[in-house]
Amino acid sequence: MEPMGTHLRRREGLGGEPEERPSGEGNTETHRAPDLVQWTRHMEAVKMQLLEQAQEKLVELLDRAIWEAIQSHPPQDRPLPSPHPAPLSKTQKPSFGRRKVFVVRKSLLELVLEFDLLIFSFGQLPLALVTWVPMFLATLLAPYQALRLWARPRAGGAWMLRAVLGCVLLAAHAAVLCVLPIHVAVKHELPPASRCILVFEQVRLLMKSYSFLREAVPGTLRARGCEGIWAPSFSSYLYFLFCPTLIYRETYPRTPSVRWNYVAKNFAQALGCVLYACFILGRLCVPIFANMSREPFSTRALLLSIMHATLPGIFMLLLIFFAFLHCWLNAFAEMLRFGDRMFYRDWWNSTSFSNYYRTWNVVVHDWLYSYVYQDGLWLLGGRGRGAAMLGVFLVSAVVHEYIFCFVLGFFYPVMLMLFLVIGGLLNFTMNDRHTGPAWNVLMWTLLFLGQGIQVSLYCQEWYARRHCPLPQTTFWGLLTPRSWSCHA
CATH class of the missing domain: 1.20.58 (Methane Monooxygenase Hydroxylase; Chain G, domain 1)
Structure with missing residues (x-):
């Protein structure tokens, strides 16, 4: 009898001769090693197959994108070439004789x-x-x-x-x-x-x-x-009609000469701002809001549209500021040798909305302060500063709303509510007593949000009035916002 530890099993070898192997633990380890190697090879094969499939899909997507780009800009003198065939599968033989065909086409990232x-x-x-x-x-x-x-x-x-x-x-x-x-x-x-x-x-x-x-x-x-x-004198009145101020005086401080290159640079910058504003509207606003009125209304869609409009809205605000209050007014001031060119102050550093309203547009603020606020105080006998300030906000809000109504061709009192109600409350709450960087960040945050609300709501109403025209023109139909009910 042989001991259990030395018991041998016979197995057929490669040459047909019997092969003896030890049993017990050695037998288990010998079986596990080939199984592990075989499993590893199987996983490697699966991985290579997945990579090949992903590569084929990617090549197919790129070929389709190139073909659509060619179709969008067809050549003028010859018909469109046939689309590229689908990528070859592993069972098909690759075509080694295929040559590159040159066609008229644009780059994918061309502006x-x-x-x-x-x-x-x-x-x-x-x-x-x-x-x-x-x-x-x-x-x-x-x-x-x-x-x-x-x-x-x-x-x-x-x-x-x-x-x-x-x-x-x-x-x-x-x-x-x-x-x-x-x-x-x-x-x-x-x-x-x-x-x-x-x-x-x-x-x-x-x-x-x-x-x-x-x-x-x-x-x-x-x-x-x-x-x-x-x-x-008539000449002083004529000069006043063109100079960049709204406060009449007989004389103004004048510069000694005109720098015509400075005038041309400012007009060119103003034109560039107009082009950039059209680019922003065409790329960031029109694709989003053109068909929004055709979808069912939802609070989520409205909030997302406002968030989307904050960036183009603040861009439009900055472009209007730079194009008009800086470039346009400085160009006319230079041509007329107008010396006082403080058309705005550092409103971007404001920590309160009261300071922002004073420094954003100094030209209009001077007119409102002189002829609405001060005259209002004079009529009230020097009392009622709050009432005089409220009168300033009322006049400014009504004029701003009138401008929007005139330009867009419909009445939608978004600016009136934001300027008179929200702006008035912020003017009295975020006053000059608040200082520090945190208040400046809050002011910019509210500016972003306010511009997003304006751009979103006005764009929705613009397209809603084109998608859902009134069957019969009525007074209340003209005053009621069309975007609330239009789902064309």
Whole structure:
């Protein structure tokens, strides 16, 4: 009898001769080793197969993308080439004789600049410029002639007739400025940029006329009892109509010369801002909001659209600031040798909304402070600063909402609510007592959110009114936001 530990098992070898192997633990380890090697080889084969399949899918996707790019830009002188065949499987033999075929095609990452939005926005520009001419002439002649009529000495009933005639001139001037641009914009359906030119000039000329009369009439009435006529010079009034300020003065500080290269640079930068704004709208806003009104309304979709619009909204805000308050006003200031060029302050460092409103647009703020806030305090007898400040916000909010309504062609009081309600509350709560970087971060965060709300809601309403026109025009139909019910 052989011991158990040395018991041998017989096994057929490769040559057919019996082979003896030990049993027990050695037998188990000998069986595990070939199984592990075989499993490893199987996994390697599976891995290679998955990699080959993934590579085939990737090549197929790239070929399809190239073929679609070729189809989108077909050659003009020959038909389209046939699409590339699908990648060869492992069972097919590769074609070693295939040659590269050159076709007219664009790079996948090429930037394509489209000017369709720019051309649409500035459509009928000559008509807008022609409409501006009577608006300017009415502002140039009517207020100045009315002032000269009032400046004449009293002479019985003749002065009363001149006073009435002066009032008639001012009424005609107001009618031309207020009615003519609205009539032209509505009748000829001017696009947004052309409307923007008319409404900005309408508001600017009205504010300039008011400032001229507000500054010149008191002195004229005081000097009326003297012999002769006292009135500001016509050249000073003409200069005031073009210089970049809304506060009339007889004289302004002047620079010694004009740097025409500086003028050209500012106009070129302003044009670049306009092109960049059209690019942002065409790439970041139109693809998102063009078909949004055709989908069912949901709070999630609305919040996502507002978040998406924050970045293009803040870009538009910065572009408007730089193009108008810096480039445009500096160009006119340089041409007219206007010395005081503080059109804005460092509003980006503001830690309160009250400081932001004072420093964002100094030109408009000076007008509001002089003729709304200070005159309001004078009418209230020096009391009621809060009421006077509320009057400033009311006038500013109404004018901003009117501008948006004029440019877009519909009434949707988003700007009115944001400026008057939210802006007024922030002005009184985030006042100058708050300082520190954290408040500046909060101000920027609220600016981002506010711009996102404006861009999102106005874009939705713009496309909703095109997708869901009213079957019958009614007053309440014009005032009711179409984006609330449009699901075309």
